[in-house]
Amino acid sequence: MTNPQDRDKHLIETTVSSELVYQGDFLHVKHDVVQLPNGKTAMREHIIHPGAVVIIPILDNGEVLLERQYRYPLSQVFIEFPAGKLDAGEAPLACGKRELLEETGYTASEWAYAGKMHIAIAYTNEVIHIYFAKNLTAGKQKLDSEEFLDVFSAKPEQVLAWSRDGAITDSKTLTCALWLQNYLSGQWPLEWVKD
16 A cells, blocks of 8 residues: 555645744744755745634524624625634633633533644645534624624525625635535434533
8 A cells, every 4th residue: 555645745835944934922924945846846836823722603493604704804894704823722612612601601411522634735824613503592692802793593504595695705704605415414423522
């Protein structure tokens, strides 16, 4: 059997030097020089991200919880599934539970891990873990002082229509819509764990 490292050797870049050019509160920017497979060198700029979690919360009536939130870089309000970044040393499931409560006020008694996604592989190492949550109980939001968002529910068919029509353009939410569609059709089963 072929070793994946041997199979991909003609594709792999090797770091020659690495410089941290910006260190923000949670994002860092690096400027690296890499050796290409053909022996030449090239420059790579990339963003270091702590990782995040996105949650697909399913209500007892079959609808899902969504948010409307203003995103500064694009000066626009987006429709999104609840999500948030990992705190240092935080496990993804713990982050999902925390973010669901903080942003929506809901808690869930059952959780299922769907997988992970890399949202912009050309310029960041960000990974987002995808969780489903069900058997939800409503409570009070615990938004951060700098967080403003509306929470609402929609039928899965509406989420898919918005995805098709361009009302939803956020990549994590589009990926979650794909997961939701395939989970509901029985194509992509999940293993549920009680909390």
